[in-house]
Structures are given as C-alpha cells and as structure tokens.
Amino acid sequence: MRVLLTGGAGFIGSHVADALLDRGYETLIVDDLSSGRRENLPEGAEFRPLDIRDGDGVQAVFREFRPDVVCHQAAQTSVAISTREPLRDADINVLGSIRLLDAARDVGARIVFASTGGAIYGEVPEDQAADEQWLPKPVSPYACSKYAFENYLHGYRAEHGVQATILRYANVYGPRQDPHGEAGVVAIFARRLKDGEPIRINARRALGDDGCVRDYISVRDVVRANLLAIDGKLEPMVMNVGTGIGTSTGTLARELHKTMSSRSEIGHGARRPGDLERSVLRPHPDLAQGLVPLAEGLRETAAWFAR
Ligand code: NAD
DSSP: OEEEEETTTSHHHHHHHHHHHHTTOEEEEEEOOSSOOGGGSOTTOEEEEOOTTOHHHHHHHHHHHOOSEEEEOOOOOOHHHHHHOHHHHHIIIIIIHHHHHHHHHHHTOEEEEEEEHHHHSOOOOTTOOBOTTSOOOOOSHHHHHHHHHHHHHHHHHHHHOOOEEEEEEOEEEOTTOOTTSTTTHHHHHHHHHHTTOOEEEEOSSSTTSOOOEEOEEEHHHHHHHHHHHHTTOOOSSEEEEOOSOOEEHHHHHHHHHHHTTOOOOEEEEOOOTTOOSBOOBOOOGGGOSSOOOHHHHHHHHHHHHHO
C-alpha cells in the first residue's frame, strides 16, 4: 500500500504517520511545516516539504510516488485565523485541497479526508448528539471551507468515480497537540498546569458557569479510524469520529488538574464570542467500540506534556 499523507508533521498527521510506518506501508509525507514540526516526523519517514497550494509541485509528487491512497490531514486548522483571514483559510482548505483531488483523480488514488464534526454541525442541543444525517450548519469560515471540500469529494465521486472517505472528527486531544489548533484547550491547560500557571474556564453563557461542552476524543481513536479508512474498510462515505460523551471545560480542567497533581489555580473567564455552547457527535457505529476513556487519554497526554 502506498500512502501519500499530507500534514504528517502536525499533531494528528504525525500519529497517523507513526501507525503507517509501523504497518510497513510505503508512506510519503507532504507538509509545508507552517504549523507542523520536523521533530514530529517519524524517524526514517520519507518527507517532501511542499505547500499543497503549489499545483505543479503537487502534480509532480503524485506522478512520481503514484499513491494508492491520499490521507489528507493538512489544513489551516485555526477557527480564529479563519475568521480573521477567510481568504487564506479557503486558499489552503478549499483550493489547496482541490489541487490534491485533481492529482488523486489523475493517478486513480482514493482519498481519506480529515473534516470536522466539531465545527460543521453548529450548535448541538442538550441531550442530543449530532449524527451524520444532521444537516451541517457551518458558521466559521473554517467550518465552511471544510464542508465545501466535502462537497467537492461528493462531486468528484459522482463525476469522476474518485473514491473518498470523509472523517468528521470531534475535539481531538493527545501527545504533540498544538495549543493553536482547532481544539487546543487540552494542550493549553496541560502546559499551564505543568508550570503552575493559572487556568481559566471561559463561560458557556454566564461568568462562573462550567464552560462549553465538547466531545473529546483521543488521537489514538482518530488514528484507528484513519487506518480503517485507508484500508478501504469503512462504508459509508461520511463518518463521525467522536465518543458521544459531552464534557464541560470545567470537568476537563478539574480532571487534568488532578491527573497532573497541579498547584495551578482554576479561575473563570468571559464567554468567547463565536464559541459553540455545545458540540457532541454520535460516533459512527463501526467506530464506537473500544474508545479510549477520557481519564486514560488525559493521563497519556499529561505524561507527554510533563516530559
Ligand atoms: P496541525 O496544525 O497540527 O496539523 C496540520 C498540518 O498541516 C501541519 O503539519 C501543517 O504544517 C500542515 N499544513 C498546513 N497548511 C499546509 C499547506 N498549505 N501545505 C502543506 N501542509 C500544510 O493540526 P491537527 O490538529 O493535527 O489537524 C489535522 C487535521 O484534522 C486538519 O485537517 C484539521 O482541520 C482536522 N481536524 C482537527 C481537529 C482537532 O481537534 N485537532 C478536529 C477536527 C478536524
């Protein structure tokens, strides 16, 4: 199996890269190192520094490597940046992705796409979990660009027979997580708790409440979903990768505080404009078994940040 992995120097991509190399898949990592780091790349991995917006560069890499599968993790991943610079977000997440899609069509490769369940469904009411049948209601430019590229994948499948799996991740956490990404709160808390700096629970509605509710999923579960998709074992085309469990920022803060035996103070902050109050996904049944419990995943993450 020949896998071209974009974003393999990033948080999630580097864990996928580790797993692909463990399996002995021939893997080529493409990344422009804009938010990823060289030290995240697994030892011995084949790496091509390349911006996916460079159409000629993308075509050349595909012609040379001729992947069976493209695992597309590279993206502008910050909701805040997408709001400030929507054109830049769309340039990478839509136009860059289309360049990959054209190149994949030309060599007959399948695509696995890292989309976002955390942002695409919008507000999820209390006691409910969004399943794949929910109509996406993207609000941020980031969610709009991810959903736009999902639609290109549907279009290219109908028009050109390009096979694709769309994985809509919930809030992913784990070792190597970057505080600036889509769901950086675990990384932000872990760093501050380690250094004894205060942390803050931003309000969901009013100052002093327990904060927004999110569906936190371990990067290990996200890697497992990617491997199944890369192996062509996932049907249908769109799948949620979440846990179905909602956790408030306050619960997350206290759990990490305990795990890290931290002396940091836990305080409260104002609501951040634009934050969804509640986002919880119903995991696709094929991906719902054997998920890493939050306490266990946080222990692994805390141990990594402690180092
Ligand atoms: P990350 O920022 O750690 O990884 C993204 C990688 O893409 C980085 O290595 C970066 O250098 C690379 N990249 C960015 N722009 C590029 C470009 N123009 N050309 C080539 N490489 C480029 O983020 P992550 O959290 O690992 O996210 C991986 C994927 O998962 C992204 O597509 C993201 O949108 C998606 N996602 C993440 C989460 C989450 O909770 N972290 C949730 C939903 C979806």
